[in-house]
Amino acid sequence: MPAQTITRADLCEAVYQKVGLSRTESAALVELVLKEITDCLERGETVKLSSFGSFVIRKKGERIGRNPKTGKEVPISPRRVMVFKPSAILKQRINSAEGHSGDQS
Amino acid sequence: MIKSELVQHIATQNPHLYQRDVENIVNAILNEIVAALARGDRVELRGFGAFSVKHRPARTGRNPRTGAHVSVEKKSVPFFKTGKEMRERLNKDSPG
Numbered sequence: 001m002p003a004q005t006i007t008r009a010d011l012c013e014a015v016y017q018k019v020g021l022s023r024t025e026s027a028a029l030v031e032l033v034l035k036e037i038t039d040c041l042e043r044g045e046t047v048k049l050s051s052f053g054s055f056v057i058r059k060k061g062e063r064i065g066r067n068p069k070t071g072k073e074v075p076i077s078p079r080r081v082m083v084f085k086p087s088a089i090l091k092q093r094i095n096s097a098e099g100h101s102g103d104q105s
Numbered sequence: 106m107i108k109s110e111l112v113q114h115i116a117t118q119n120p121h122l123y124q125r126d127v128e129n130i131v132n133a134i135l136n137e138i139v140a141a142l143a144r145g146d147r148v149e150l151r152g153f154g155a156f157s158v159k160h161r162p163a164r165t166g167r168n169p170r171t172g173a174h175v176s177v178e179k180k181s182v183p184f185f186k187t188g189k190e191m192r193e194r195l196n197k198d199s200p201g
Contacts, residue, residue: 030134049111082191082195084156
């Protein structure tokens with residue numbers, strides 16, 4: 001069984017099925033949830049979602065990188081990156097389900 | 106921000122919904138992502154990022170304190186890759 005890709009549409013469908021809202025409103029709420037999380041991260045705040053995981057912003061200082069094709073050294077500007085730390089529960093869920101599906105790697 | 110604060114923010118913007126409904130919505134979204142990853146599926150949210158599962162093969166590890174060999178079973182770990190738009194939004198003021 002090939003791995004499937006879940007998108008916004010599937011999340012909207014899940015919300016639609018579980019909560020008595022219209023499809024349009026379900027879609028708007030999925031969007032709003034993502035927007036709230038994004039806005040928070042943009043301010044540099046951590047977002048902790050219990051039993052799921054947390055999104056953390058890390059600041060990276062300037063460093064020297066190398067263009068792998070030309071071998072030329074280029075400075076990499078300081079930047080902010082977002083890291084997802086999965087909760088123990090999420091990690092456990094992923095491993096307990098792995099028994100049934102034969103993984104290829 | 107924690108989950109209850111997220112629920113509260115959304116509830117204030119949608120006064121026609123009960124806080125309990127908003128809680129159900131947030132949980133439905135998160136549960137759907139978890140269920141997909143548990144099946145080994147990928148979750149791609151354009152502009153935000155993508156969740157996937159990476160498989161780590163079994164290996165022989167070492168107890169760093171005693172140096173004893175221990176076998177580590179194969180396992181799968183959740184992985185998140187930040188979306189392009191998100192990356193850009195986090196670094197708006199300093200281009201690059």
